[in-house]
Amino acid sequence: MTLVELRRKIDTREAIVGVIGLGYVGLPVSCAFAESGFSTIGVDLKAARVAAINDGVSPLEGDEPGLPAVLAEVRRTQRFRATTDVNELADADVVVIAVETPIDADHRPRLEALVAACSSVATTLKRGALVIIESTVPPGTTDSLIAPLLERATGRRLSEDLHLGHCPERVMPGKLLANLRGMSRVCGGASRETAETIVALYRTIVNADLDATDCLTAELVKTAENAYRDVNIAFANELALICEAVGGNVWQVRELVNKSPGRHVLLPGAGVGGHCIPKDPWLLIANARDSVARLIVAARQVNDSMPVHVVDLVCRILEGADRRIGESRIALLGYSYLENSGLPLNSPSIIVAERLRELGAHVVIQDPHVPEHARSVQDAAQGVDCVVLMVAHAQYRELDWVTLRGLVRTATMVDARNIVDEAAASAAGFTYGGLGKMASRGLTPAALHRR
Ligand SMILES: NC(=O)c1ccc[n+]([C@@H]2O[C@H](COP(=O)([O-])OP(=O)(O)OC[C@H]3O[C@@H](n4cnc5c(N)ncnc54)[C@H](O)[C@@H]3O)[C@@H](O)[C@H]2O)c1
Missing domain, CATH: 3.40.50.720 (NAD(P)-binding Rossmann-like Domain)
Structure with a gap:
């Protein structure tokens, strides 16, 4: 699949969106993509979280205005479903990664969850799919760690039959959906065309500036x-x-x-x-x-x-x-x-x-x-x-x-x-x-x- 073809699928909502990590970032973004018309599949390691989501119940702590209603609606229309099995992303045209990226006691980044999520999806990733890292990462991570990891694991060439970008979240708990829809974002791509494709994708859920960059x-x-x-x-x-x-x-x-x-x-x-x-x-x-x-x-x-x-x-x-x-x-x-x-x-x-x-x-x-x-x-x-x-x-x-x-x-x-x-x-x-x-x-x- 070329980026031109992916753009067409985004415009027509034929693209299938996968989201790995269904926490404060991954769950709202899954709901937003599903609400805007994409068939969306969310993956999380936590079986209880997946079960709650499939029952239409948000597992997030704290009051999140609008989220329970959107989740209930996208479950009712079956545009969104959750699973623990990453292999269910085999047909995904876009895979968003929203797993945790904590620091340790010495303030060093712990990127194990991100590496594990990328490694697991690489085994099933469709040719030409677009991978977007939403997790917050140390500068340099997408180009120097994730791109070579995905190229190695898939045997594909970046920006030819594998596309990669970084589109970080600006949400705050308590306002997750409102922030997601209303705050501007930077859309980094491994190539200019990739960044512009990411802009086109997020335009379907964000009503604010989307700036294409690296x-x-x-x-x-x-x-x-x-x-x-x-x-x-x-x-x-x-x-x-x-x-x-x-x-x-x-x-x-x-x-x-x-x-x-x-x-x-x-x-x-x-x-x-x-x-x-x-x-x-x-x-x-x-x-x-x-x-x-x-x-x-x-x-x-x-x-x-x-x-x-x-x-x-x-x-x-x-x-x-x-x-x-x-x-x-x-x-x-x-x-x-x-x-x-x-x-x-x-x-x-x-x-x-x-x-x-x-x-x-x-x-x-x-x-x-x-x-x-x-x-x-x-x-x-x-x-x-x-x-x-x-x-x-x-x-x-x-x-x-x-x-x-x-x-x-x-x-x-x-x-x-x-x-x-x-x-x-x-x-x-x-x-x-x-x-x-x-x-x-x-x-x-x-x-x-x-x-
Ligand atoms: N929470 C916020 O307010 C916020 C705001 C902006 C950015 N961020 C960033 O977004 C990222 C996600 O944060 P969060 O708060 O949503 O984290 P979270 O802990 O709420 O959710 C992460 C989810 O990813 C799942 N997960 C981890 N590894 C996995 C794997 N290999 N496969 C499938 N699922 C996996 C976990 O089980 C968990 O449910 C972090 O990088 C964070 O810094 C968070």
């Missing part, structure tokens, strides 16, 4: 956009630490800095969680780390240090109230990594809870969006010595501090997101400590390291 550029764009965000968050966090050290208030400073043209200092906070931002900077620098990457590494270190810093703030405010951390009860409000969402993936709260428990504290976690922690705030606050605001959930902006004052044992709080009305909490009798402004509450730098 695979390396697409890999760089995807990882750079998340590294950029991470570095900017790290700047805000470092500014918060500086403000604490000199007795300033980062929230005021940020607001006033942002009045200067072209300045957009982000919000500081308790750390960076989620799937992509803590990981993708390491993927970006994976093949350059020892030579040139310094800022991105430093930014990761700053952001990773923030949950530990929140624990320091808790210790300091308890010390000011003559409470020892090891004998304290702490209410942690917010367990997800993102405001108004229920996904705890890599959440800073996980680290804060662990550290506090290591120090001997009793920790009660509350989060209205995370089912296992969905107790009431009042329940969580019973008898505690410190209330810690970790996530800017809307509900936490409305807390009744007078009622909470009657429930806690010691009236202290640490606000890591600047969402509490400090005057109201103080008037209710709480000693307020805020990330990025705590020293301005009379807690001097000299007290910083005392326990």
Whole structure:
């Protein structure tokens, strides 16, 4: 099959689309292709996930507006089905690969799942098929690892009877379908014609810019956009630490800095969680780390240090109230990594809870969006010595501090997101400590390291 023939099959929806990996990326994209009229086959190693999908039930955690309805519809029309058997992709004209690409404890990329997925489909891949890597990968991976792997395993020549591209995802959990349909994408191809074919394919599901480019550029764009965000968050966090050290208030400073043209200092906070931002900077620098990457590494270190810093703030405010951390009860409000969402993936709260428990504290976690922690705030606050605001959930902006004052044992709080009305909490009798402004509450730098 030539690319011209594939373009025709895309235009007429005769093309069969295979998707390997049915997680946060692979399931929505499968549903979107099926909804737009392609016969779509999804493959996953997890039999339970495949069974749920075939029953029309999304196995993804968290609320995903629109996805259950589209999945139910494409199962009803039988445009989409899932299987554990990769050989069922033998007739696929396009194979999208959306398996996990994590990092290990040393921040090195683990590409085993990607290599395994490519190796397994290579044995069954139809002549002239187009393989598209949607997984996020270190720059250079598609050209230097995947292309030779596929050529070797299939015995075919790249851009002759085998086509390859990289079209990374920009979705965020909680908005998977909306992001998929509405956000622009880079479409990298091993040849210009391949990139343009990928544009034609994604035009059937994406209502935004689709930019044809090469695979390396697409890999760089995807990882750079998340590294950029991470570095900017790290700047805000470092500014918060500086403000604490000199007795300033980062929230005021940020607001006033942002009045200067072209300045957009982000919000500081308790750390960076989620799937992509803590990981993708390491993927970006994976093949350059020892030579040139310094800022991105430093930014990761700053952001990773923030949950530990929140624990320091808790210790300091308890010390000011003559409470020892090891004998304290702490209410942690917010367990997800993102405001108004229920996904705890890599959440800073996980680290804060662990550290506090290591120090001997009793920790009660509350989060209205995370089912296992969905107790009431009042329940969580019973008898505690410190209330810690970790996530800017809307509900936490409305807390009744007078009622909470009657429930806690010691009236202290640490606000890591600047969402509490400090005057109201103080008037209710709480000693307020805020990330990025705590020293301005009379807690001097000299007290910083005392326990
Ligand atoms: N989750 C996000 O928000 C997001 C956003 C943008 C990009 N990405 C990137 O997309 C990729 C996929 O992420 P995800 O969150 O969907 O991962 P996920 O863990 O939710 O899903 C991956 C799926 O692939 C399956 N799988 C692994 N190896 C397989 C194989 N050989 N054959 C068949 N199935 C296999 C797993 O069983 C799993 O169900 C990653 O590279 C990630 O960095 C994720």
